[in-house]
Amino acid sequence: MPQSANVNRSIVLQQRPQGAPDADTFRLDESPVPVPQEGQVLLRTLMLSLDPYMRGRISDAKSYAEPVAVGAVMVGGTVSRVQASRHPDFQPGQLVLCYSGWQDYALSDGAGLNKLGDDAQLASRALGVLGMPGFTAYMGLLDIGQPRAGETVVVAAASGAVGSLVGQIARLQGARAVGIAGGADKCRYVVDELGFDACVDHRAPDFAQQLAAACSSGIDVYFENVGGAVFDAVLPLLNTKARVPVCGLIADYNATTLPPGPDRLGLLARTILTKRIRMQGFIIFDDYGARYGEFFAQMSRWLDEGKIKFREDVVDGLENAPQAFIGLLEGKNFGKLMVRVAPD
Amino acid sequence: MPQSANVNRSIVLQQRPQGAPDADTFRLDESPVPVPQEGQVLLRTLMLSLDPYMRGRISDAKSYAEPVAVGAVMVGGTVSRVQASRHPDFQPGQLVLCYSGWQDYALSDGAGLNKLGDDAQLASRALGVLGMPGFTAYMGLLDIGQPRAGETVVVAAASGAVGSLVGQIARLQGARAVGIAGGADKCRYVVDELGFDACVDHRAPDFAQQLAAACSSGIDVYFENVGGAVFDAVLPLLNTKARVPVCGLIADYNATTLPPGPDRLGLLARTILTKRIRMQGFIIFDDYGARYGEFFAQMSRWLDEGKIKFREDVVDGLENAPQAFIGLLEGKNFGKLMVRVAPD
Numbered sequence: 180m181p182q183s184a185n186v187n188r189s190i191v192l193q194q195r196p197q198g199a200p201d202a203d204t205f206r207l208d209e210s211p212v213p214v215p216q217e218g219q220v221l222l223r224t225l226m227l228s229l230d231p232y233m234r235g236r237i238s239d240a241k242s243y244a245e246p247v248a249v250g251a252v253m254v255g256g257t258v259s260r261v262q263a264s265r266h267p268d269f270q271p272g273q274l275v276l277c278y279s280g281w282q283d284y285a286l287s288d289g290a291g292l293n294k295l296g297d298d299a300q301l302a303s304r305a306l307g308v309l310g311m312p313g314f315t316a317y318m319g320l321l322d323i324g325q326p327r328a329g330e331t332v333v334v335a336a337a338s339g340a341v342g343s344l345v346g347q348i349a350r351l352q353g354a355r356a357v358g359i360a361g362g363a364d365k366c367r368y369v370v371d372e373l374g375f376d377a378c379v380d381h382r383a384p385d386f387a388q389q390l391a392a393a394c395s396s397g398i399d400v401y402f403e404n405v406g407g408a409v410f411d412a413v414l415p416l417l418n419t420k421a422r423v424p425v426c427g428l429i430a431d432y433n434a435t436t437l438p439p440g441p442d443r444l445g446l447l448a449r450t451i452l453t454k455r456i457r458m459q460g461f462i463i464f465d466d467y468g469a470r471y472g473e474f475f476a477q478m479s480r481w482l483d484e485g486k487i488k489f490r491e492d493v494v495d496g497l498e499n500a501p502q503a504f505i506g507l508l509e510g511k512n513f514g515k516l517m518v519r520v521a522p523d
Numbered sequence: 524m525p526q527s528a529n530v531n532r533s534i535v536l537q538q539r540p541q542g543a544p545d546a547d548t549f550r551l552d553e554s555p556v557p558v559p560q561e562g563q564v565l566l567r568t569l570m571l572s573l574d575p576y577m578r579g580r581i582s583d584a585k586s587y588a589e590p591v592a593v594g595a596v597m598v599g600g601t602v603s604r605v606q607a608s609r610h611p612d613f614q615p616g617q618l619v620l621c622y623s624g625w626q627d628y629a630l631s632d633g634a635g636l637n638k639l640g641d642d643a644q645l646a647s648r649a650l651g652v653l654g655m656p657g658f659t660a661y662m663g664l665l666d667i668g669q670p671r672a673g674e675t676v677v678v679a680a681a682s683g684a685v686g687s688l689v690g691q692i693a694r695l696q697g698a699r700a701v702g703i704a705g706g707a708d709k710c711r712y713v714v715d716e717l718g719f720d721a722c723v724d725h726r727a728p729d730f731a732q733q734l735a736a737a738c739s740s741g742i743d744v745y746f747e748n749v750g751g752a753v754f755d756a757v758l759p760l761l762n763t764k765a766r767v768p769v770c771g772l773i774a775d776y777n778a779t780t781l782p783p784g785p786d787r788l789g790l791l792a793r794t795i796l797t798k799r800i801r802m803q804g805f806i807i808f809d810d811y812g813a814r815y816g817e818f819f820a821q822m823s824r825w826l827d828e829g830k831i832k833f834r835e836d837v838v839d840g841l842e843n844a845p846q847a848f849i850g851l852l853e854g855k856n857f858g859k860l861m862v863r864v865a866p867d
Contacts, residue, residue, distance in 0.1 A: 235797075242797045243763070406792055419587070425796045431789050440784015445775050447788050448750055452769045452804040453579075453586045459803075460796040 180498050182223070182283050182521040187212045189252045189282035190500055192237055199433040199508065200237065205253065205501040212284050220269045220292070222259035222277060222285045227497070227518040228306035229255065229504050230340070231404075234432040243462050253281035253500075256311060258295065258302045260523075269294075276305045281500050283520060307515035308489040309478055311463060312340035315426055317474045318467045320345050320402055321352075323424035323459050328353030330399035333390075333416075335359040335409045337369045337378055338490070340515035341426065345402045346375045347487050354400070357393045359409055361510045368513075373488055387412040397421075406430045414450060423458040433508060490514030524842050526567070526627050526865040531556045533596045533626035534844055536581055543777040543852065544581065549597065549845040556628045564613045564636070566603035566621060566629045571841070571862040572650040573599065573848050574684070575748075578776040587806050597625035597844075600655060602639065602646045604867075613638075620649045625844050627864060651859035652833040653822055655807060656684035659770055661818045662811040664689050664746055665696075667768035667803050672697030674743035677734075677760075679703040679753045681713045681722055682834070684859035685770065689746045690719045691831050698744070701737045703753055705854045712857075717832055731756040741765075750774045758794060767802040777852060834858030 180188075186209050193206040215221045235242045236254055247254055257279040261269050266289050269275070276293040279285035295301045307313060326332050332349035336342040337358025346356035346369070358369040358378035369378035377393040379386060390412050397418035403410065407430025417423070451458060461467070467474075481487040492514040494503040500518045507516050524532075530553050537550040559565045580591045580598055591598055601623040605613045610633050613619070620637040623629035639645045651657060670676050676693035680686040681702025690700035690713070702713040702722035713722035721737040723730060734756050741762035747754065751774025761767070795802060805811070811818075825831040836858040838847040844862045851860050 243799070403792070403796075406789055410788075410792065425792060428789065428793055428796060431793060434789070437785035437787060437790060440786050441781035442784050442787050443781060444754075444787040444791050445750055445772065445778070446781060447791055448747070448754065448769060448802075449772055449775060451802055452747075452772060455587070455804040455806055455810060457801065457803040458792075458795055459801040460799040462799055466799060 180496060182497075185212060186210070187282060187284040188497055189280070190497065191252050192247045192249050194249060195237060195239060196433075198435050200234070200501075200505050202501075204237065204505075207498055213286050215263055215265045215286055217265050219286050219288055220261050220266045221263040222257075222275065222279050222287055222292075223262040224257045224259050224279050224283055224285070224497075224520040225274075225523060226258040226302055226306060227255050227279075227281060227500060227520050228257065228310070229500065229507055229512075229516045229518060230312065231427055231429045231432065231507065233504065234429070234508060238432075243465070254278065255280050256306055257285075257520075258305055259285070274302060276310070281497065283497065303491055303493070303515075303517060304482075304489075306517055307340050307491060308344065308482065308487065309475060312515060313344055313478055314467070314471060314474050315463045316341045316344035316402075317348060317478065318463060318470065319424040319426045319461055320348050320400070322467070323457075323461060324349075324400040324402060324422050326352050326354040326400045329355070331355045331357060331394050331396055332400040332402065333357045333359065333394065333398050333413060334402040335381065335405040336429065336510070337373075337375065338365040338513055340489075341404055342402070343369070343373055343489060343514075344487065347373055349400070350374060350376075351481070351486060357390075357398075359390070359405075365513060368490070372490075381409055391416055400424075402426065404429065414447070417450065417454055417456055419454050421454060421456045423456060425458060425460040426463075429508065492516045494518050496520075524840060526841075529556060530554070531626060531628040532841055533624070534841065535596050536591045536593050538593060539581060539583060540777075542779050544578070544845075544849050546845075548581065548849075551842055557630050559607055559609045559630055561609050563608075563630050563632055564605050564610045565607040566601075566619065566623050566631055566636075567606040568601045568603045568623050568627055568629070568841075568864040569618075569867060570602040570646055570650060571599050571625060571844060571864050572601065572654070573838075573844065573851055573856075573860045573862060574656065575771055575773045575776065575851065577848065578773070578852060582776075587809070598622065599624050600650055601629075601864075602649055603629070618646060620654070625841065627841065647835055647837070647859075647861060648826075648833075650861055651684050651835060652688065652826065652831065653819060656859060657688055657822055658811070658815060658818050659807045660685045660688035660746075661692060661822065662807060662814065663768040663770045663805060664692050664744070666811070667801075667805060668693075668744040668746060668766045670696045670698040670744045673699070675699045675701060675738050675740055676744040676746065677701045677703065677738065677742050677757060678746040679725065679749040680773065680854070681717075681719065682709040682857055683748075684833075685748055686746070687713070687717055687833060687858070688831065691717055693744070694718060694720075695825070695830060701734075701742075703734070703749075709857060712834070716834075725753055735760055744768075746770065748773060758791070761794065761798055761800055763798045765798060765800045767800060769802060769804040770807075773852065836860045838862050840864075 366378040404427040406428035710722040748771040750772035
């Protein structure tokens, strides 16, 4: 189902999921392509980023951002081409990084649009290694995690968009990087291709023991992006003065109730006290927006020098975005997940 | 039972408590007064500090410090007089701040002894407002909590050695101070004498609602020294970017098992994430020892200027230390608890 010049396909939130999103969560709507008014640009989506944070946006639980309304177009970062422009700063054909959501076309008044120049390679990188996921890994690890040479850094979803970079940046600081991933293929990739010191399969029945063995000197930085059973295995391994940047909790996103007891809230507080741990949540652009330039320059340098590798998992067709997103929450993607909405 | 020149009374750990310490936890032993060897000083205890952290020392659960062995003398900070000296740096009669523990006499090689000069007033202040509790309040609040003018700072045990100072220092930074204390007398003292903006009685059946009403703009800094039900009431009130220095969890110290479910560990992590909270444990002298001079100078200045008030709860007689300590864990003290072991 290719992109059309006359129809705007959009994926809207049909109903809020109870637990995991399913086939009834989203719906594909069609409408006429909107017409830009004076001061507006019409954007045509080429590439759509799918990210775990979107699970929060389709829930009405209180969070850091307003939820997507039922019936509204799903939000999301995109790389788009300017299709028509009545805005003095934009010309048809220009490539921009924007937040058009899960649809073929969107209008913009220019606010928040970032021109990507003519570098075709940037189109996907801008959604991954050089975009929000890369910025998240960079700031969370370096500003909150503050790994030192010889320390052990642990990150889950280690073959994913954020985790893969956390471990590689940790190694560039001289730290040991221990990844956690789902399945032998991903673990092999994390060690052999990304250069982590070790990677443990969280599906293994003796996962906690394997993690302890891989972290024989304990854990100094745990970059939290999953929560759940992984955090349970990490908690007893945290060293005195460990740092825990909290960027996501994907294992809990589909939960509708709290798990059964005992209640370990006090246990976590006691661990933070007795081990003098710093645990800190962050939302990348809200907390670090002013430092995006610093990140972009450093990460570009590392990419040029071949010091950072990344992997993209590209799904074709806007209509396949819902299924790809559901798979993302189950760990089915392998690398930064994005949807090619149009070949160009 | 006054101090004797010939007998060293000491309170030893008789058995580790299961839950709250009781009459069988400690025992009073008597032994000859030790004789200093070359390079040693003999110290005679005048004043013994009783502090919540001591509950951790009589447990064999893993913590940041070695537990007191069964049969060993209880540890604790003291103000003592040099009774005899074969150490070139100390003369009989000098007043020192030391860590002699729950006993009349102790030998020292001079390491860790701090001379207090001739200022008799310093003897008790050195264990409270100018000592470990004051230092804890100062660094935890200012270095980790970082209150700004107009923000709301909440602290429990607000009439106690640490809490009373946290609120007063918060007010000196221009922040609102909301205390939590047990009973109307303590709450009145916290507001009327210490100048907090409000104080809520944690024994009130509608405690959580009262706390919410006292913090109508939410909580920006929660100085954690109690845990338990107080933290449960605080958690939903924490603002985005709140800071939570974790200095103690007295409500949990006597617990022998985790409380029943649901398991809220993930709820705490989710709150830290979505509200971008920084939660950080600290152990005062381990983490901030090098800044004691800075604290001492600033707090002395505030005391001279009449900007800080404090209250001491002095119990007479070493033999009463166990009962006073048991009461401390139940919130029975009113102000910084210490034992006058000898009038001088």
